[in-house]
Amino acid sequence: MKLSDIRKEYTIKSLDFNDVSFDPFHQFKVWLDEAIDSEVPEVNAMCLSTLGLNGFPNGRIVLLKEMDHGFVFFTNYESEKGQEIEANPKASLTFFWPELERQVRVMGQIEKVSEQESDIYFHSRPKNSQIGAWTSPQSKVIADRSELNLRMEKMEERFSIEPITRPPHWGGFRLLPFKIEFWQGRPSRLHDRICYEKQEGGKWEISRLAP
Structure with missing residues (x-):
């Protein structure tokens, strides 16, 4: 089958102003x-898209771990995405x-979460994941898998005799949104799109977008 021949008709649900909350965080929670x-x-x-240090958009899948007044995920601050966020948050x-x-699309500014928040989440992770955070020089070139395995063995030996602490280069980011769009597939590609945009004073303005 050719890619151009692939078709899917969206028929499950619809989305209208009468269906959504005035608060986009509440609306996201309902959908989640x-x-x-x-x-x-x-x-x-979720696909996290940042601006690469080379000026090109850069996306990858990460996991949402908390949602409060923003969307929280955790990573190595020295990774490619960490460096990109540091340069352009x-x-x-x-x-x-x-x-x-x-589909839900979110745009916003990024800040680091507090060290306390990072500590709490880090210590909730399985032990192997905690050790993995110490093991991987994320996004750096390595010779082969054996190099990573050797680093893992050294970390396992280290933390067999001392408590595991959170690495100083590992922690959370929070995306603080100014725009959130909810997309519901509809027949004939006439999809429903409801967009929330944050105004001065913190109020959210809701509008319908053409598909």
């Missing part, structure tokens, strides 16, 4: 809960839940 109830695989996976997130024919 529905995705969880529908057993969408990797329901908290603006990014976008894209969630795609195909089982519900839904």
